[in-house]
Amino acid sequence: MKGLVVKNTGSWYTVRTDDGQLLDCKVKGNFRIKGIRSTNPVAVGDRVTLFSPSTGGGQEGGCWIVDIDDRRNYIIRKSINLSKQSHILAANVDQALLVVTVSHPLTSTTFIDRFLASAEAYRVPVILVFNKTDLLGDDERRYQELMVNLYSGIGYKCLQVSATTGAGLDNLSPLLEGNITLLSGNSGVGKSTLINRLVPGTNLRTAELSDTHNMGQHTTTFSEMIPLPSRSTTVPSYLIDTPGIKGFGTFDMEREELTSYFREIFHYSQNCRFSDCTHTHEPGCAVLKAVEDHLIAQSRYQSYLSMLEDKDEGKYREAF
Helix, strand or coil: CEEEEEEECCCCEEEEECCCCEEEEEECCCCCCCCCCECCCCCCCCEEEEECCCCCCCCCCCCEEEEECCCCCEEEEECCCCCCCEEEEEECCCEEEEEECECCCECCHHHHHHHHHHHHHCCCCEEEEECCHHHCCHHHHHHHHHHHHHHHHHCCEEEECCCCCCCCHHHHHHHHCCCEEEEECCCCCCHHHHHHHHCCCCCCCCCCCCCCCCCCCCCCCCEEEEECCCCCCCCCCEEEECCCCCCCCCCCCCHHHHHHHCHHHHHHHCCCCCCCCCCCCCCCCHHHHHHHCCCCCHHHHHHHHHHHHHHHHCCCCCCC
16 A cells, blocks of 8 residues: 655654555654664655555554655755764655744844755755745845845745734745645744645644744644645645744765755866866865855855854854
């Protein structure tokens, strides 16, 4: 029996079978994905094979995930507490929406850049959604425009929206049509409010920011695939809601590969004197020259350096 994993609560997986059943399943024995040291060997979006000794396939005899189909892609980050293991956010996605805010709370550029680099590594297109435009003062609005200009200049699609008022969502909805879209971002950026707006009747719980630190509080505690209202009857649309994340530790990236995950750094690196240039100190480095000439943003270059340090430290970096 085959199916699609649509929900992961940590110990149980909800699978929609090809004949339309929703079954709560566990992973059989010591099942692990070859080559991936992960805290969650099965992720939302996976196509899996099930085994159930009960004739109806339900809970009476138990339902087990015994195999997983090859993934076409996935988004992965380093586990917070287990530096040598990863956590898979979702598998087999068409794109990712990274919801960010320049205030209430502030999403750091380091977090954004780490997510973008990881998505580049696993071939997942990303759309940046700048939320809470209704709360911005003049200075914050100017800063957001600078951020939009930065990332759109690199080649990432950027949208400015308010999930609370609905402003800008007319530009977002068509981009979700016919796609499986991962929704991610820091806690408190308004992911649940955005889903409630996009999928009427969902009624996900939302929470106010912490007064003490102006930081978000977790309202989503598990990953789930949510069907979207669709104008197409042939190709369904889904959002994969994930818990808010504080930091984004990168996983399984080699130093020599990292350059290619920063689009503008890769562009200028073609002109470096040395083919193995790390863009940190070498003579004739075109990347350092581009940073000096403000052709590469200092924030992006610092994010690149912080990811190089990950390999040196061999641990998860939380302070961003």
